[in-house]
Amino acid sequence: MPLAAWLILAAGLFSIGLYGVASRRGAIGILLSVELMANAVNLIFIAFGRYRGDHLGQVFTLFAVALTVAEVAIGLALVILLHRVRRSDERVDEVRELHG
Amino acid sequence: MSLPIELALVALFVPAAMAVLLALVPPLRRTGRPAAWLSVLAATVSLGAAVWLFADQLAHPTRDLLESVAWLPHAGASMADVGLRIDGISVGMTLVVTLVAFCVQVFSLDYMRSEPDADLGRYFAYHSFFIFSMLMLVLAPNLLQLFFGWELVGLTSYLLIGFYFKKPSAAKAAVKAFWVTKLADTGLLLALLVLYSHTGGFEWTSHPGADVATLVTLLLFVAVVGKSAQFPLHVWLPDAMEGPTPVSALLHAATMVAAGVYLIVRTDPLFAQAALTREVMVYIGSFTAIFAAVIACVQTDIKKVLAYSTCSQLGYMVAALGAGSVMGGYFHLTTHAFFKALLFLGAGSVIHAVHSNEMSDMGGLWGRMKLTGTVFLVGSISLAGMPFTAGFFSKDLILESMLESGRLLPWLALLGAAFLTAFYMGRVFFLVFLGKRSEKAEHAHEGGWEMRLPLVLLAIPALLGGYFGAHFAGMWHLDYEPEWNLQAFAPSLVPILGFVAAWSMYGRGEARPAPAMLAPIARLARSGALDHFYEGVYRVLGLKLAAAVGFFDRYIVDGLINLAGYLTLTGGQRVRRLQSGNVRDYVFVVAFAIFALSAFGMLR
Numbered sequence: 001m002p003l004a005a006w007l008i009l010a011a012g013l014f015s016i017g018l019y020g021v022a023s024r025r026g027a028i029g030i031l032l033s034v035e036l037m038a039n040a041v042n043l044i045f046i047a048f049g050r051y052r053g054d055h056l057g058q059v060f061t062l063f064a065v066a067l068t069v070a071e072v073a074i075g076l077a078l079v080i081l082l083h084r085v086r087r088s089d090e091r092v093d094e095v096r097e098l099h100g
Numbered sequence: 101m102s103l104p105i106e107l108a109l110v111a112l113f114v115p116a117a118m119a120v121l122l123a124l125v126p127p128l129r130r131t132g133r134p135a136a137w138l139s140v141l142a143a144t145v146s147l148g149a150a151v152w153l154f155a156d157q158l159a160h161p162t163r164d165l166l167e168s169v170a171w172l173p174h175a176g177a178s179m180a181d182v183g184l185r186i187d188g189i190s191v192g193m194t195l196v197v198t199l200v201a202f203c204v205q206v207f208s209l210d211y212m213r214s215e216p217d218a219d220l221g222r223y224f225a226y227h228s229f230f231i232f233s234m235l236m237l238v239l240a241p242n243l244l245q246l247f248f249g250w251e252l253v254g255l256t257s258y259l260l261i262g263f264y265f266k267k268p269s270a271a272k273a274a275v276k277a278f279w280v281t282k283l284a285d286t287g288l289l290l291a292l293l294v295l296y297s298h299t300g301g302f303e304w305t306s307h308p309g310a311d312v313a314t315l316v317t318l319l320l321f322v323a324v325v326g327k328s329a330q331f332p333l334h335v336w337l338p339d340a341m342e343g344p345t346p347v348s349a350l351l352h353a354a355t356m357v358a359a360g361v362y363l364i365v366r367t368d369p370l371f372a373q374a375a376l377t378r379e380v381m382v383y384i385g386s387f388t389a390i391f392a393a394v395i396a397c398v399q400t401d402i403k404k405v406l407a408y409s410t411c412s413q414l415g416y417m418v419a420a421l422g423a424g425s426v427m428g429g430y431f432h433l434t435t436h437a438f439f440k441a442l443l444f445l446g447a448g449s450v451i452h453a454v455h456s457n458e459m460s461d462m463g464g465l466w467g468r469m470k471l472t473g474t475v476f477l478v479g480s481i482s483l484a485g486m487p488f489t490a491g492f493f494s495k496d497l498i499l500e501s502m503l504e505s506g507r508l509l510p511w512l513a514l515l516g517a518a519f520l521t522a523f524y525m526g527r528v529f530f531l532v533f534l535g536k537r538s539e540k541a542e543h544a545h546e547g548g549w550e551m552r553l554p555l556v557l558l559a560i561p562a563l564l565g566g567y568f569g570a571h572f573a574g575m576w577h578l579d580y581e582p583e584w585n586l587q588a589f590a591p592s593l594v595p596i597l598g599f600v601a602a603w604s605m606y607g608r609g610e611a612r613p614a615p616a617m618l619a620p621i622a623r624l625a626r627s628g629a630l631d632h633f634y635e636g637v638y639r640v641l642g643l644k645l646a647a648a649v650g651f652f653d654r655y656i657v658d659g660l661i662n663l664a665g666y667l668t669l670t671g672g673q674r675v676r677r678l679q680s681g682n683v684r685d686y687v688f689v690v691a692f693a694i695f696a697l698s699a700f701g702m703l704r
Contacts, residue, residue: 022684022688022691093683095681095683096682099680099681099682
């Protein structure tokens with residue numbers, strides 16, 4: 001497959017993720033959408049790595065995956081805390097304590 | 101390091117160490133008499149070193165030693181040196197300072213006996229510190245270090261004048277002395293700056309050119325006018341008599357006020373290049389000499405008489421230096437230190453006996469205090485310049501050099517001052533020691549041995565110190581031989597006339613109104629016209645200037661800073677609206693930023 005095809009696929013995935021982040025109201029859904037965007041980027045890394053003919057892209061991807069794991073852990077912790085404090089559903093629009 | 105340097109270091113730092121010890125160990129200071137004895141011990145060591153140093157110098161009269169290290173060297177260069185200058189001038193002054201300081205400290209042991217222990221310790225700590233400060237000034241190898249000592253003696257003077265700081269008048273006098281001398285000290289600081297910017301150093305041996313030398317010496321002279329109480333900045337010295345009497349003897353008669361004269365003696369190579377400054381000095385000095393002598397004639401407080409007399413004698417020295425006679429100025433400085441310290445300590449002994457400064461409370465004390473009376477008489481005739489006493493030689497030299505320089509008017513002023521000196525000293529002596537005993541004088545008696553010993557010790561150089569003249573002359577490679585010719589006739593006749601005049605008016609020891617001739621001057625002196633003038637200047641100029649500076653500081657300097665704070669604060673208030681707290685807003689901002697950046701990258 002040509003490089004362009006991978007890039008279009010990744011752009012599609014990224015757009016779906018972005019749409020999800022923008023339209024979802026539940027914290028879990030947003031988190032999943034963020035994951036989708038991150039994986040779209042990972043896909044691009046690998047595609048370019050392949051295109052260049054070295055393993056650099058895969059190395060980056062491994063790093064990115066490790067970071068994403070940490071990020072998801074924090075995200076899930078936030079969701080759980082939010083749930084505990086609010087004792088209701090996890091609608092992020094209603095959490096506005098930090099407004100200026 | 102040679103022996104003289106070591107001796108000078110001992111003389112300098114033993115009192116300093118004692119002052120630090122007494123300052124840093126309050127329990128020791130509060131013991132009172134033990135602390136006082138420790139301080140006296142330090143003064144004794146210092147005096148011993150100074151005597152040894154002086155004897156050594158006598159053996160090598162023209163020796164001129166300089167031992168110094170670079171001060172704060174940076175990249176191999178340094179602004180100035182710190183060190184010691186050991187030559188005839190500094191060694192002689194070191195002996196004078198340590199001897200008078202020793203006598204005064206011993207005297208204080210008895211005089212200050214009734215002080216509370218804590219205050220006594222504080223008093224002697226100041227005294228130890230004074231010896232260090234004064235010797236720092238005396239032994240300085242350049243003007244920068246001299247300035248350091250100069251400010252320290254000013255500080256000590258402030259502390260000791262205000263020793264009874266619970267008394268409002270003493271506190272006021274201390275502040276007044278500090279401000280007046282500090283105002284004048286600005287001249288010294290400016291002189292240092294000018295000298296440094298033109299020669300790159302603080303040496304008094306430099307040759308910066310006639311114009312710069314004139315400017316520098318005029319600025320130096322401003323500082324001298326303040327420190328040595330010359331007209332018109334003499335106003336602080338009479339008020340300084342609020343301090344304990346031994347303090348007046350040491351600081352405000354013998355040593356600290358003479359620092360100004362010493363400064364001119366030291367920096368004479370610079371003054372020699374400035375004819376204008378010397379002319380100013382002649383007139384300021386001789387005017388102060390006669391002006392202060394006239395006021396001294398109408399004072400009723402024994403210490404005030406001596407204070408104005410000190411002003412007058414310092415005027416003599418300044419005039420002599422102006423006439424180009426370094427030796428005359430320095431010689432009179434040393435002899436004056438002895439007989440004026442003696443007179444002040446004698447006055448202290450009398451005040452201690454009758455518990456009053458007013459001469460009307462004394463009278464007829466001769467029968468009760470023979471020793472004090474004798475030494476007071478010795479001091480009086482020496483100050484008046486009666487033949488064969490120390491004061492005669494130095495005063496004669498000054499009058500002679502003034503006449504030789506061809507200035508007739510200043511010479512007449514100095515001669516008149518010599519007459520008045522004998523007159524007011526005669527007046528003091530007759531009023532205090534002759535006549536009817538007042539109520540307070542009825543139970544007067546001599547002090548303890550601590551008070552009698554310094555009186556005797558100081559009476560010797562006050563009487564015989566004049567015979568050191570030849571030694572002083574050797575330092576400047578001059579021939580000095582007291583001449584008994586017609587020129588010496590006038591100076592020796594004038595004090596006798598003065599005493600006769602005093603005898604005819606006050607011989608019976610009765611206080612009489614001042615002579616009609618002096619009455620207006622007495623009124624003027626009492627009204628404190630000069631003080632009112634300074635107060636007016638302070639109110640009109642000083643306060644206005646302070647208000648202007650205050651306005652600038654409050655509204656311009658502070659205003660700029662407040663403006664910066666205000667802008668930050670209001671800016672922050674506006675910007676905080678961007679933080680909506682809504683996650684989705686942030687997501688949109690991020691997304692928009694991504695598209696914007698991508699578009700920017702593509703279009704570029």
